[in-house]
């Protein structure tokens with residue numbers, strides 16, 4: 001499905017970074033693991049700030065576009081095609097993990113998020129933005145499956161080893177490509193790995 005969606009010339013989520021990420025990027029340290037990197041807009045932005053970036057996504061078509069975007073901006077990012085359901089990041093290695101609109105079924109999150117916490121160095125940062133369950137009734141983007149959407153309680157339960165620095169649900173205008181367009185309900189989370 002994602003390979004098909006990305007198989008067009010345009011960048012369907014745009015080439016500019018997610019705005020929540022851009023607002024808080026100064027908190028991030030490298031190396032950065034970017035989950036569900038897609039067409040590269042977020043990883044390329046972070047690389048342009050001088051951060052080492054490892055972007056992982058299931059779509060080879062998306063990541064080929066990510067590498068093209070990186071070349072066009074004169075930066076380098078590492079990309080890896082992998083299913084996040086079986087992906088095992090190196091433990092205690094990353095300064096930050098970024099997860100932007102990486103909507104995954106709970107069965108995958110249950111396996112992946114403990115590994116995300118494990119892959120962070122002490123005091124490492126997780127930054128996540130996802131559509132909330134309230135987005136189910138909106139037609140401005142996101143999957144129509146509550147299991148893949150977030151709530152504040154899910155974040156707290158699924159990242160028990162990260163102290164929230166910021167955790168909120170809000171409605172905001174998301175104008176990030178043709179599939180994410182309009183006022184939407186999102187969950188935003190920045191957490192620091194507990195010592």
Ligand SMILES: C[S@@+](CC[C@H](N)C(=O)[O-])C[C@H]1O[C@@H](n2cnc3c(N)ncnc32)[C@H](O)[C@@H]1O
Pocket residue numbers: 002013018035036037038039040041042056057058059062082083084085099100101102103104108
């Ligand atoms: C809504 S897009 C967001 C892309 C990017 N984070 C952005 O903000 O532009 C969701 C991404 O999740 C990826 N994805 C979904 N399920 C996945 C899985 N099980 N393993 C790896 N990638 C997955 C898709 O390939 C797609 O690139």
